[in-house]
Amino acid sequence: TTATPASPNRIEHQLTDKGYVPVYTTAVVEQPWSSYTPSDHEVWATLFARQQQVLVGRASDEFLRNQRAMGMTPDRIPKFDDLNAVLRKTTGWELIGVEGLLPELTFFEHLANRRFPVTWWIRKPEQLDYLSEPDLFHDLFGHVPLLMNPVFADYMEAYGRGGVKAHGIGPEALVNLTRLYWYTVEFGLIKQDDGLRIYGSGIVSSKGESIHCLESAAPNRIGFDLERIMRTRYRIDTYQKTYFVIDSYEQLMEATRPDFTPIYERLSKEDSYAAGDVQDSDVVFNKGTGEGWLNDGDV
Ligand code: PHE
Ligand code: FE
Structure with a gap:
């Protein structure tokens, strides 16, 4: 096997018989705060200011309120220690520094212990609009x-x-569970009294998708439905074709409380849905026009 030169995004890839696969590092790292360059701080400042503007009236009230309460500011990359002081008091969560994506089980174990892994490095100035993997800003x-x-x-x-x-049950269960994360934590919308708002992190950290997900006629916007989501493939290289809308965070918590084991079992006998398909049983806020959609590439 041959290792490629360290990518700018620092996840190395290794050539195996499955092609290039990422080499994951599981280590927890101290945030090397003093090694951020002026350019790194500037990338943070630029993205922060830009998203602050874009998210007014678009991000959920809860997101915006908590963001202010955490004390993140545009002038410099926040220190994990400072954020942790606030988080620990509020909900008992803790941020830990990592190099990048973690193996699934390691990631789950951190979350289960209220540790959120944060990529310590930030994208380069030429990557402001798009990056294929999570960085510190995201x-x-x-x-x-x-x-x-x-x-x-x-x-x-x-x-x-x-x-x-799910990891102990098997790969199919993991696929179902990953779709839930994708369509809630990463790309979820929420219905407020004054209209649809964003809470998904993959959206709030992207200027283009923050506007697209709410204002474009192209994507479907559909009411949250656990099993429907678990069956739905998604996009990793384009804006989502479908967004799912929750009524409240309590709804999300309650809907996911039951044991998923029988659900995984049931779904293993069903086909998946294409990312852009609308089902008869869907509660439809917007039926997408499909403008600009690519026909293949759902995962
Ligand atoms: N209730 C789920 C299970 O039995 C666990 C879960 C909770 C999964 C919340 C996702 C979100 O597997
Ligand atoms: Fe993410």
Whole structure:
């Protein structure tokens, strides 16, 4: 096997008989705060200011309120220690520094213990709009504010425990559970009294998708339905074709409380749904026009 040169995003890839596969590092690292360059702080400042503007009236009230309460500011990359002082008091969560994506089981075990892994490095100035893997901006700006919400904080822990369990059941169960994470934690919308809002981290950390998910006629916006979501494939390389809308974080918590084991069992006999398909049973907020959709590439 040959290792490629360290990618700018620091996940090395190794050539195996399955092609290039990422080499995961599981180590927890101290945030090397003093090694951030002026350019790193500037990337943070630029993205932070830009998203602050875009998210007014688009992100959920809960996200915006908690973000202010955490004390993240645009002037410099936050220190994990400072955020941890606030988080520990509020919901007992803790941020830990990592190099990048973790193996599934390691990730689940951290969540189950209320530890949220945060990628310590930040994207380069030429990657402001798009990056194919999580970096510090996505992880901190996108994920951390809602960890201050007691219900969402519990949901994330429960998800971690559910992940450890699903990992023991098998790969199909994991696929179902991963879709739930994708369509809630990463790309979820919430219905407020004053309209649909964003709470998914993959959206709030992207300018383009923050606008697209709410204002474009192209995507479907459909009411949250646990098993429906677990059957739905998704996109990793384009905006989502479908967004699922929760009524409240309590709804999310309650809907995911039951034991998933019989659900996994049932779903193993059913086909999956394409990312953009609408089902008869869906509660449809918007039936997407499908404009700009690519025909293949759902995962
Ligand atoms: N109730 C789920 C199970 O039995 C665990 C879970 C909770 C999964 C919340 C996801 C989110 O597996
Ligand atoms: Fe994420």
